[in-house]
Each structure stands twice: as structure tokens, then as C-alpha cells.
Amino acid sequence: MRIITENLTKIFNTRRNQPPIVAVEDLNLDIHPGEVFGLLGPNGAGKTTTVRMLTTLIAPTAGQAFVGPWKVGRDDRQIRQSVGLLTEAPGMYEALSAEKNLTIYARLYNVRDVKGQVEKYLRMLGLWERRADPVGSFSKGMRQKLAIARALLHEPQVLFLDEPTSGLDPEAAKLVRDFIEELESEGRTIVLCTHNLDEAERLCHRVVIFKTRLIAVDTPENLRKRLFGRKVVFHLRQVQPQWVELLRSFPFVEEVSTLENRIIVGLPNPEEQNPVLVRRLVEAGAEIQFVGELRHTLEDVYLRTLQGLGE
């Protein structure tokens, strides 16, 4: 399912005499069916507010939004049936078993085969053996998995995951990430709010960086290229100034810098241009140990993007 927002805005009117809080302003997004889409932004950027609007938990102040063919504010019942939501602090009945908790929610969602669906997701998330235990006895990771199971019981085509791996140990976090990839392969649209940029980079096709308003939206790769260009690192046995000058003499070379025994070269198209540079360096007597691409992480991109706003 496709998700579209058009000038989506949310303003919270707090206490009297207090200025209103603009949480989300004029947000325009087009999330493609079947993509994993990351919502990135600092604390208070409006990520949760956006998710709450798209899942019909709160009404937009202005603008509009569509989840598949359904319009937020007009078709809320259909939207609730089509979306699954994992919130930051999913509440469960602590004294009841995992199975009982899921059964209650499955009934609430009018799931047809309650028993079958509950079993399917308990098994899928590795909780089947612990199904009779009270949720109060579960670890954080098990609770998170149970919450994911709960969000999936009614087989939503769209899934909103707010910080799905926060507070999980690396093993549990990996399990959840693998599971997200599995859900993606089933063609579901997944919207992921996360502060874990490494995770966003691994899972998301595209990300939006926003802070109340949209700042940038693209694939992590394109954002990286746009902000940093592409850079190639030549590791040499030692660097001679004439090799730096040689590299600078190529018209397509954008910039050259050195760091210890490395020469870093900005190139628009390394696949085409590297072989030429390698050949000329070798001819000039350089001893090349390695050649690699300097990778900027999504974290670099994120921080640089927000810096542009004076963060």
C-alpha cells in the first residue's frame, strides 16, 4: 500500500497562555508500496506524531494523508484494519499469558482465525514454548517480540514500527531486524522510526530526515552522494608530492587530499576513472597497497544535514 501525505500539519494547543507547539508542518511524503521507509529526526522532530496521525490515533490540524485508497479522517476504520502499529512502550496485561494477551487483541481486531493467527505469530517469533507464561515474567526482548506479533495478528499491509529495537541486546535486535526483512519480502509497506542510523541504513530503501519540516528524502546512497560526493582512497607505501600533483592534473578529479600514507581523491565516477588513475600512479612509480572507496555512513549524512540547519 502506498502512503501519501500532503502538507500534513499537527499543532498541539497546550495550556492557556502557552504558545501552541507545531509538531509537524507541511510534511509531504510519498511512501511506495512494499518499501521500508525510515523516519529520521532528533528528539521532538515529530516522528511519533506523524505515525499517530497516519494510524488515525490523532487528527491532523491541516493537510491530508492517504493510506492506500483510504483517507485519514474519513476512512479511519478501514485504515485501522490495514495498519499495524508497534509503539515505543507497548502496554500488555502483565498477569496474563502471552497467548491470552494476543487472543484478546486478535478478538479486538476481529481476526477471523484467532487461534491459528495467535499460534502462527507466537511460533514465528520464537515464543511458542513460553506461550503460557505471564508477560510479567518476560524479558525486554521477548516483550518486544510479543508486541510485534500483536501488531501483525490482523495481517496488516502497512506496518509502523516506532523504535523496534531500542533497548534490545544485539542478538534480540538482530532477530527483530531479520524479522523486519522477512515482512518486507512479503510485500508489506514498513515505516520505521529509529535513532539507530546503522539500522536505518541496513533496512531502509529510503529515509526522510526531518525536524518538524522535511529536510531531505532519498535513498541513503543518494543522500550520501549528494552531500559528500564519492571518494576513493589510495593506500600507498609512501606518498610523494608529485603523485598528488599528478592526480590534481586530471580534469575529472574533484579534489585531492592526503592523510599519512593515503591519498583521498574525489571522483564523480570511480568505476570509470579509477583504472586510469591506478595505471598513471604505477607508471609514476607509486607502490599501491590498496584502493578502496571512502564510505560515509548514514550517521555522517544525518549529522551533516542537521548541521545545515544550524543544529
Ligand SMILES: Nc1ncnc2c1ncn2[C@@H]1O[C@H](COP(=O)(O)OP(=O)(O)OP(=O)(O)O)[C@@H](O)[C@H]1O
Ligand atoms: N499530546 C501532545 N501534547 C502536546 N505536545 C505534544 C503532544 N505530543 C507531542 N507533542 C510535542 O510535539 C513535538 C513532537 O513530538 P514527537 O513525540 O512526535 O517527536 P519524536 O520525533 O517522536 O521524538 P522522539 O525521538 O523523542 O520520540 C514535541 O515538541 C512534543 O513535545
